[in-house]
Amino acid sequence: MISWIAYCPENEDKMLPATGATQEQPLPLSSKRLLLEATVEELLAWMASQGHPGYRVRQVLEWVIQRRAESFEPTSDLPLVLRQHLALEWSVFGTHVAFHGRSPDGTDKLLLECRDGQRIECVLMTEDRRRTVCISTQVGCGMGCVFCASGLKGVQRNLTAGEIVEQVLRLRNLLPPGDSVTHIVVMGMGESLANLDNLISALDRLCSAAPDLGLGLSQRRVTISTVGLPEKIRKLATLNRQYHLAVSLHAPTEELRNELVPVNEKIGLSAVLRAADFYFQTTGRQVTYEYVLLHDINDRLRDALALAERLQGRKAHVNLIPYNPVAGLPFERPQPEAIRRFVTLLRDRGVSVTVRKTKGQTIDAACGQLRRHLDNPGVSPPVPEPASPMTVDVP
Numbered sequence: 083m084i085s086w087i088a089y090c091p092e093n094e095d096k097m098l099p100a101t102g103a104t105q106e107q108p109l110p111l112s113s114k115r116l117l118l119e120a121t122v123e124e125l126l127a128w129m130a131s132q133g134h135p136g137y138r139v140r141q142v143l144e145w146v147i148q149r150r151a152e153s154f155e156p157t158s159d160l161p162l163v164l165r166q167h168l169a170l171e172w173s174v175f176g177t178h179v180a181f182h183g184r185s186p187d188g189t190d191k192l193l194l195e196c197r198d199g200q201r202i203e204c205v206l207m208t209e210d211r212r213r214t215v216c217i218s219t220q221v222g223c224g225m226g227c228v229f230c231a232s233g234l235k236g237v238q239r240n241l242t243a244g245e246i247v248e249q250v251l252r253l254r255n256l257l258p259p260g261d262s263v264t265h266i267v268v269m270g271m272g273e274s275l276a277n278l279d280n281l282i283s284a285l286d287r288l289c290s291a292a293p294d295l296g297l298g299l300s301q302r303r304v305t306i307s308t309v310g311l312p313e314k315i316r317k318l319a320t321l322n323r324q325y326h327l328a329v330s331l332h333a334p335t336e337e338l339r340n341e342l343v344p345v346n347e348k349i350g351l352s353a354v355l356r357a358a359d360f361y362f363q364t365t366g367r368q369v370t371y372e373y374v375l376l377h378d379i380n381d382r383l384r385d386a387l388a389l390a391e392r393l394q395g396r397k398a399h400v401n402l403i404p405y406n407p408v409a410g411l412p413f414e415r416p417q418p419e420a421i422r423r424f425v426t427l428l429r430d431r432g433v434s435v436t437v438r439k440t441k442g443q444t445i446d447a448a449c450g451q452l453r454r455h456l457d458n459p460g461v462s463p464p465v466p467e468p469a470s471p472m473t474v475d476v477p
């Protein structure tokens with residue numbers, strides 16, 4: 083059962099400039115320029131063309147980044163004429179919230195509709211002092227992992243840097259005043275490294291401490307999850323950033339990985355591990371290996387043994403993800419006993435391992451599930467199960 087708390091079609095077009103408006107009508111939202119897509123240079127040029135001083139750019143951006151303005155209406159310390167000009171030609175956000183779901187455990191999920199009608203998902207999870215947002219990088223996914231809902235219809239397009247930033251800001255704006263995002267995990271829809279340039283541009287911006295640019299988040303609190311594209315991992319390693327890398331391994335042997343992660347046929351598990359080793363050597367940052375546990379497929383003792391062997395000699399961490407069932411797919415979550423066995427075997431062999439706690443099951447929180455469910459109303463959502471008693475999520 084999905085517990086929707088709100089249906090929020092926004093309508094910025096109806097937002098008319100405040101009193102004293104000119105006769106001009108605001109442009110329809112679809113043809114307005116997007117604040118988060120514009121460079122500072124473009125904004126400065128626009129300000130100058132409208133006869134406003136350059137420092138107004140910083141003020142406008144601070145309203146959006148720090149003071150949570152989602153339109154130009156609240157920017158009360160800006161001259162009225164500037165607010166009117168802005169509202170006529172610009173929009174703060176390019177998406178609108180098609181649905182907002184909240185799970186009883188406090189997890190929020192937004193389904194955002196982009197200007198081209200494509201829908202993307204992002205999630206806010208609250209745990210103790212952590213405020214973690216999980217964001218998407220593409221519409222759909224081209225990797226075809228057989229158990230995942232995101233890739234069932236392939237990939238439609240990369241998200242822009244603005245669309246990536248926007249997910250974080252929209253989720254942050256759901257938090258009580260004074261509260262902010264503490265962690266970002268790039269584990270939503272899409273293959274993160276297939277959209278590396280836009281992703282890095284968005285993350286660099288979000289991590290910037292400049293109040294008109296970002297949230298001042300440490301790069302070490304950002305985790306980029308990838309299916310394992312070796313060239314892109316190497317490129318990321320040489321960018322001189324501190325982002326945490328998580329590689330979705332899911333299988334300890336080439337044969338099994340070819341079955342679960344079809345792109346492995348072209349890439350190969352060994353090449354993925356070599357690239358991950360390079361990432362560790364270059365950045366000094368330990369890599370996490372994600373491993374979705376699928377009942378009777380990769381959760382057997384021999385899989386755990388083979389995994390421990392594969393990772394031997396590597397300073398690595400394994401994050402086991404008990405499968406979150408996707409309606410229509412034939413995979414099941416392992417029994418708690420099988421999960422415990424798997425953990426014990428890895429630990430006994432010296433492998434550092436945690437099990438990811440499942441959050442937000444009543445809102446289809448696993449990547450791609452909500453969008454699929456809403457696009458196919460006949461598809462019933464997975465039956466919620468209690469969260470795994472074993473916790474610890476992202477590092």
Ligand code: SAH
Nearest residue numbers: 230269272273307308309330372405406448
């Ligand atoms: N393309 C990236 C991001 C995918 S989502 C990647 O492959 O890492 C983040 C993680 O969730 C991946 O490890 C992915 O395989 C896993 N995942 C996808 N669907 C899942 C499901 N239904 N249950 C549990 N984990 C899932």
